[in-house]
Amino acid sequence: MIELQDFSVSFKSGTALRQASLAIRPGDRTGIVGESGSGKTMLAMSLMGMAPAAADLSGKLVLDGRDMTGADDRGWEALRARKVAMIFQEPMTALNPLRRVGDTVMDPLRLHLGLSKAEARARALALFEEVGIPSPVERLRQFPHELSGGQRQRVVIALALACDPELLIADEPTTALDANVALRIIDLLVRLAEERQMALLFISHDLAAVARATRDIVVMYGGDIVERGPTAEVLTTPRHPYTQGLLGARPNPVAEPRGADGKRPRLPTIPGSVPTLQDLPSGCRFSGRCPVELPVCAGTRPGSTLISATRLANCHALKQEVSA
Amino acid sequence: MGYFLFRRTLGFVLTLFAVSVVVFAVMNVLPGDPALTILGLDATEDALAALREQLGLNDPLLTRYVHWVWNALHGDFGISHSFGIPVAGLIGERLPMTISLAVSGMIFTVILALVMGIGAAANHRKPGDWGMMFISQLGIAIPAFWLSMLLVLLFAVKLRWLPPGGFAGWDDPVAAMRSLILPTVALALVQSSVLARVTRSSALEVMRQDFVRTARATGFSRRRILWRHVLPNALVPIVTIVGMQFAALVTGTIVIENVFYLPGLGRLIFQSISNRDLPTVQALVMLFAAIVVTANFIVDLLYVVIDPRLKARA
Structure with missing residues (x-):
């Protein structure tokens, strides 16, 4: 349904997303994890046709049976909301502060579906109920500043669902929310995806949130997809050195009791820092920081290695290990 | 509230x-x-x-x-020393002229500024933006009295499209409008240049905000987003400047009415000062000040109409 084939996003200064291949089918719930600068947001914005104007797109981005790589604004405007919709990190600023939230949700219904005002209002009301907004009739008339953060995020979700998209992209949808509100939003997204047979692309650096929200996971680093597979398997038995480092760097107060000196052990970290766009190595993006680096890594981009029927990783060392 | x-x-x-x-x-x-x-x-x-x-x-x-x-x-401002008739009557006769000029100047200013400012913001860092910035810089730099003379030379003397000055009276509305065109343009061009720049920068700031991205993600075209989401959110600074500019337009009529020989309050205050006509000057200064204060009062009320968040705090 939605397919990326060797899709790249490059700028004058470097390649932000390199030869990404990904297929998303109806009902899929896929997580994308990675640090800032890993390319996960660039991937999401590309799927909305909202990559920066200065970006140079190559490869294939197939949506609704068409390659959208070279599509213009008008082509994308016809697909947004109806095929792909997106919710963003910051619910406090994602809504026009001068418009009643009901009007904001009715806008796409009237524009894309051509509904009358009364029809759009009834539909908005049903959407508010579906996303669990209490006393929806009164809420329709309220302004964003009159709602709590969790309520606003529900309004943003209702807005994204308005035209029955086939894919919902959620870019860090819970990062700005309180922990218990975040959990309820995640469960809501999962329920909506299942009920509507809608694909969900859940982007986060919060591994616990991704574990709860998704069935499959894609790990990104430096603009590359480095590992993918079923979420539970990847998070319990990571194979790519970067995924292993990322999981090792999580604080876990229960598993790591205080030592004799009363201090918890230092968290393991990945040495070095994420290189900037200009300084990305030309081969494996992780070379230079990788604990199992081979001579080939710095200069050659690793291809995908099949680890099991459902799991892939892009790593030279892993490839040698598997083929040995 | x-x-x-x-x-x-x-x-x-x-x-x-x-x-x-x-x-x-x-x-x-x-x-x-x-x-x-x-x-x-x-x-x-x-x-x-x-x-x-x-x-x-x-x-x-x-x-x-x-x-x-x-x-x-009670509407009694005394007797004018130089005209020998009640000041209230003098003002009453000339008020429609000045109000028409100031209001038409304001309308012209706002329309021109919004179109130029929003247009420039929509074409940010493109030739349309640069062109607008250049024209508005020019507009700000040119003094109104000198612009008036240029306009008269071109449109009245050379092309003979419009009268060079004077006022035909309200009996013939078309002639009245025609004699208002050049003064309006001369009065408003500077103000609209300033306002266009304010509009542009205010719109650019709003365009960076998250809800504009949300609107893009909902499949709205850039043009629709500009008028529905960007402009309303850019209005608060615009309205602030408009309030100040209305004051500038009202006082600007003093120069413009003298250049174009229009029988309004601006010319009256000029004559009264020359004649040391104290009651008239006093009444006119008070009236001009009252207009300015009223304009600012209306702006304060408009903020609340524009932004519901202020209503909650107010």
Whole structure:
């Protein structure tokens, strides 16, 4: 349904997303994890046709049976909301502060579906109920500043669902929310995806949130997809050195009791820092920081290695290990 | 909300009161004897004393101030020294001219500025933006009186499309409108250049905000987003400047009416100052100040209409 084939996003200064291949089918719930600068947001914005104007797109981005790589604004405007919709990190600023939230949700219904005002209002009301907004009739008339953060995020979700998209992209949808509100939003997204047979692309650096929200996971680093597979398997038995480092760097107060000196052990970290766009190595993006680096890594981009029927990783060392 | 209205209205009334005190004080500490001005240098001392008594110049300042305010509140601004008729009548005759000029100037300013400013923001860092910035820089740099003369030379003298000045009266609306076109443009061009820049930068700031991205993600075209989401959110700074500009337009009529020979308040105040016609000048300065204060009062109320968040706080 939605397919990326060797899709790249490059700028004058470097390649932000390199030869990404990904297929998303109806009902899929896929997580994308990675640090800032890993390319996960660039991937999401590309799927909305909202990559920066200065970006140079190559490869294939197939949506609704068409390659959208070279599509213009008008082509994308016809697909947004109806095929792909997106919710963003910051619910406090994602809504026009001068418009009643009901009007904001009715806008796409009237524009894309051509509904009358009364029809759009009834539909908005049903959407508010579906996303669990209490006393929806009164809420329709309220302004964003009159709602709590969790309520606003529900309004943003209702807005994204308005035209029955086939894919919902959620870019860090819970990062700005309180922990218990975040959990309820995640469960809501999962329920909506299942009920509507809608694909969900859940982007986060919060591994616990991704574990709860998704069935499959894609790990990104430096603009590359480095590992993918079923979420539970990847998070319990990571194979790519970067995924292993990322999981090792999580604080876990229960598993790591205080030592004799009363201090918890230092968290393991990945040495070095994420290189900037200009300084990305030309081969494996992780070379230079990788604990199992081979001579080939710095200069050659690793291809995908099949680890099991459902799991892939892009790593030279892993490839040698598997083929040995 | 009620408290907000009360506070703003109180502020409005107090400001007007302060303005009236200042206007009265300044007019009455000016050197020169109004009686001498009216009667001339060869008037007898008796005649002067009689006139001073008649004008109330011998009363204490406070009495004269209360008297002036009380009468003004009843529409009586005294008798003009130079015209010999009630000041209220003089103002009444000329007010429509000045108000028409200021209002048409304001409309022209706002329309031109919004189209230019939003257009420039939509074409940010493209030739359309640069062109607008250049034109508005030019507009800000050109003095209104010099622009007036250029406009008269081109459109009245050379092309003969419009009258060079004077006013045909309201009986013929088309002729009246035609004689207002050049003064309006001369009056408003500077202001619209300033406002276009404010609009542009305010719109650019709004365009960076998250809800604009949300609107893009909902499949709205850039044009629709500009008018539905960006402009309303850019309005608060725009309305602030518009309020200040209305004051500038009203006072700007003083120059423009003199250049174009239009019988309005601007020309009246100019003549009254030359004639040392104290009651008229005093009434006109008070009126101009009141218009400015009222414009700012309306702007304050508009903020709340524009932004529901202020209503919650107000």
